[in-house]
Amino acid sequence: MEHLLETLTRRHFNSLLAATCAYCAAPAIPLSAAAAPAVPDGKFAHPGMLHSPPDLQRMRDAVAHRKEPTFAGFEVLRKHPLSQASYIGAGTHAEIGRNPTIGAGDFDRDSNAAYQCALMSAITRDLSFAKVAIGLLNAWASTLKQIGGADAVLCATLGGFKLVNAAELVRYTDAGWPVEDAERFGKLLRDVFLPVIDNFAPYANGNWDTAALKMMIASAIYLEDHALFDRALVYYRFGCGDGRISHYIYANGQCQESGRDQQHTQLGLAHMGDCCEMAWHQGLDLYSTLDNRLLLGFEYTARYELGEDVPFMPDLDKTGKYRHTVISPRSPLRPVFEQIYNHYVRRRGLAAPWTQRAAEKLRPEGAAFGADHTGFGTLLYSRATGADKTQVAAGAVPSGLHAGSTDAGIVLSVVPLASGAAATILRSQEGDSTVTVIARDAESTHIDRSAKPGMLYTYRVGSSLPATQRMGLPEFWQRHDPAHLGPANPASFDGAAYHLQAAGTTTPIDHGGACLMLHRAMTAGSTFTARLVPLIASQVVELGLGVLDSSAASLQLALLVSPRAQSERPTWSATVLQAQPNAAPMKVVNTQALAAPVVTWGRIVAPLWLRLSHTASTIHASLSNDGATWTELAEAGLAGEGMRVGMFLNSGMADLTTEVCFDNVGLTP
Numbered sequence: 001m002e003h004l005l006e007t008l009t010r011r012h013f014n015s016l017l018a019a020t021c022a023y024c025a026a027p028a029i030p031l032s033a034a035a036a037p038a039v040p041d042g043k044f045a046h047p048g049m050l051h052s053p054p055d056l057q058r059m060r061d062a063v064a065h066r067k068e069p070t071f072a073g074f075e076v077l078r079k080h081p082l083s084q085a086s087y088i089g090a091g092t093h094a095e096i097g098r099n100p101t102i103g104a105g106d107f108d109r110d111s112n113a114a115y116q117c118a119l120m121s122a123i124t125r126d127l128s129f130a131k132v133a134i135g136l137l138n139a140w141a142s143t144l145k146q147i148g149g150a151d152a153v154l155c156a157t158l159g160g161f162k163l164v165n166a167a168e169l170v171r172y173t174d175a176g177w178p179v180e181d182a183e184r185f186g187k188l189l190r191d192v193f194l195p196v197i198d199n200f201a202p203y204a205n206g207n208w209d210t211a212a213l214k215m216m217i218a219s220a221i222y223l224e225d226h227a228l229f230d231r232a233l234v235y236y237r238f239g240c241g242d243g244r245i246s247h248y249i250y251a252n253g254q255c256q257e258s259g260r261d262q263q264h265t266q267l268g269l270a271h272m273g274d275c276c277e278m279a280w281h282q283g284l285d286l287y288s289t290l291d292n293r294l295l296l297g298f299e300y301t302a303r304y305e306l307g308e309d310v311p312f313m314p315d316l317d318k319t320g321k322y323r324h325t326v327i328s329p330r331s332p333l334r335p336v337f338e339q340i341y342n343h344y345v346r347r348r349g350l351a352a353p354w355t356q357r358a359a360e361k362l363r364p365e366g367a368a369f370g371a372d373h374t375g376f377g378t379l380l381y382s383r384a385t386g387a388d389k390t391q392v393a394a395g396a397v398p399s400g401l402h403a404g405s406t407d408a409g410i411v412l413s414v415v416p417l418a419s420g421a422a423a424t425i426l427r428s429q430e431g432d433s434t435v436t437v438i439a440r441d442a443e444s445t446h447i448d449r450s451a452k453p454g455m456l457y458t459y460r461v462g463s464s465l466p467a468t469q470r471m472g473l474p475e476f477w478q479r480h481d482p483a484h485l486g487p488a489n490p491a492s493f494d495g496a497a498y499h500l501q502a503a504g505t506t507t508p509i510d511h512g513g514a515c516l517m518l519h520r521a522m523t524a525g526s527t528f529t530a531r532l533v534p535l536i537a538s539q540v541v542e543l544g545l546g547v548l549d550s551s552a553a554s555l556q557l558a559l560l561v562s563p564r565a566q567s568e569r570p571t572w573s574a575t576v577l578q579a580q581p582n583a584a585p586m587k588v589v590n591t592q593a594l595a596a597p598v599v600t601w602g603r604i605v606a607p608l609w610l611r612l613s614h615t616a617s618t619i620h621a622s623l624s625n626d627g628a629t630w631t632e633l634a635e636a637g638l639a640g641e642g643m644r645v646g647m648f649l650n651s652g653m654a655d656l657t658t659e660v661c662f663d664n665v666g667l668t669p
Helices: 053-064 070-079 104-124 127-143 152-171 179-197 206-223 226-238 262-281 286-305 337-347 353-362 377-381
Strands: 028-030 095-097 146-148 399-406 409-415 423-429 434-442 445-448 456-461 467-470 478-480 491-493 497-504 516-521 527-532 542-548 555-563 572-578 587-593 608-615 618-624 630-637 644-650 653-668
Touching: 053 070, 053 104, 053 377, 070 104, 070 377, 095 104, 095 152, 104 127, 104 152, 127 152, 127 179, 146 152, 146 179, 152 179, 152 206, 179 206, 206 226, 206 262, 226 262, 226 286, 226 399, 226 409, 262 286, 262 337, 286 337, 286 353, 337 353, 337 377, 353 377, 399 456, 399 467, 409 456, 423 445, 434 445, 467 491, 478 644, 497 516, 497 644, 516 542, 527 542, 527 644, 542 608, 555 608, 555 618, 572 630, 587 630, 644 653
Parallel strands: 095 146
Antiparallel strands: 028 434, 399 409, 409 445, 423 434, 423 456, 456 467, 478 516, 491 497, 497 653, 516 644, 527 608, 527 653, 542 555, 542 644, 555 572, 572 587, 608 618, 618 630
8 A cells, every 4th residue: 555655745744723523424532532632642762763772781781791793893883983981072163064164074073972972881881981972962062053055954964963862872871961951952953953954855865865854853852842753754755855765765676876876875775774763763663664665775785786786777866957877886885784684684574685795794884984874783783583673662652644635535644653553543624623533453554535525634643643634625726737747636735735746847938838737716906825835856847826817728927936957056036927929938027036045055945935916907926035025026917807826837857746835825805
């Protein structure tokens, strides 16, 4: 069933709508009993990122008894220069960045040292190591104010992930870190790190997206933030960018970066492994997503790196920027395989012959390059067969609930519990105060076939956070898809935002274009407003607001947002286009380059408000950064009655869809 879900894209997590009416054929439960509390009952397990209490005890026991191969892995860590109680910090900075580089090397070095010394303290119980880690955490928490540069996401996530894991360890291993210092570090995460990764990195190769994912999951655990945790879990499985698991690892095991180079491929895979390991320690089996797709990617990559041939398909990624026709040359193995081998083979009892060979070849795994990934996997992950299958699953809360509308019904997906326990699905419907049990002992994927067209439903799995989805489109809306650019369900509404999916390369400037459009009637004197959500994978996309003629056959006017040229850092612009007689190309009325805060480093990173206002026989097109202060871009005469207005999209790629999201959509009066 999960293969069906690969055709669905991510819905923004939405907990804004109250649960309301029930499917009356099932027993009703009072809203107060089923829908409360607003957040799950379960607490996060601590320490609960890469290392759980049983993990730490396993390492302590192995070191005390010199048990191999763990002890050899410990010796690699112990002898490393950044694992020393005598370590002196490289020096803190108020601002760090990559491309251009500002203090990033110092930050990565200190982050590695903080993590490695925190590990040494947790394993040996020698608090002199913890003192080093605490000193580094406190120094950066009191100094760092900004992370910048074109590669800010990598700067925030690589060293940042090491730093937050260090904080988790010293906070929950009786290392003597004062509560106020631990809370100040949490503020650093909120104020400095999370804004950089708020929209992941869908505009880049997948190792960026996956790095942002693991940093978001780690931060959510540290901050006890269930909504943030769920948002990352949903993006891992249904996101729009290259970091979504089915976008990064294809059905044959090939990875999005396999044609780029093997070092970045292994890096992206390692980030995904860290996401899964953290989820496991919270009692969730993210590892099994898409029939263990992560293992398939590791097996493909390890097999190729060990000298065997593998199938390769020419590939264009979700950004439209990275095209590869052949697999990249082999390169050295990175120390990333022990974690995956020990989970799938030792915990799960599955076969992973190539991953096993790679792990054995590297054993004992050493440090990563810089702060790229964790390293030291032989120490961290070596375990006995069948060990700790459910040690952290007790009390786990179902998480990452996603709802997607299809012709068959609303498809619900949740990350399964590591214990294998089944879930109870609760549903409520707009307009009532009760909720209903629609399935007991449900699998991780369930189709609500009783959902009625046009109705808005809110779902929970047990005490999970809610997911909301309408079956079909709201009243008054229609879909314009003349070239069948979208998938089977190219437009949907989750109660707060409209999601459009489409392929296509025909620009609206050419005879009105063949674009997907979601539209409704525009009355005289009305104003149509929508906010573009800055989570956009395609960097060759064309999207915006448009006005159709009364027959809904072609665009008469468009407020187009698009990059001017395909490049690593394109210039984005907003252009008003108007239809011409005799099917001539649309005329450019006016164009304006988009600047900060909406666009930085050639990427849309902040919301952009768009507006079309109808006055007499004129349409006024305007832009805003905040929805309050508007700048008129152009006005154009538009005669005729019965016009229709809405949002349009094409991906800029003939055979690949992209998704865009518009919220705050409204027509007034």
